[in-house]
Amino acid sequence: MNTRMVSILQHLLAADTPVKSEHLAKLIQVTSRTVRSDIRELDEFLAQAWSIDSACSFKGV
Numbered sequence: 001m002n003t004r005m006v007s008i009l010q011h012l013l014a015a016d017t018p019v020k021s022e023h024l025a026k027l028i029q030v031t032s033r034t035v036r037s038d039i040r041e042l043d044e045f046l047a048q049a050w051s052i053d054s055a056c057s058f059k060g061v
Contacts, residue, residue: 001045004028005038 007028012019021032021039028035 001042004030004034005042005045008035008038009042 008024011024011027021035024035025032
């Protein structure tokens with residue numbers, strides 16, 4: 001996960017309402033396509049991290 005993705009995640013977590021990719025793009029000065037791509041990658045990263053964490057907790061680790 002790079003610093004841009006961390007920034008996107010921070011903005012999403014701080015938001016009270018849904019945030020458009022165009023808005024995030026303006027905030028971090030990239031294209032909305034880049035934001036959407038980063039969000040897809042974040043989704044995969046977090047899904048994998050969650051499944052690893054969940055697997056560990058079920059095994060009592």
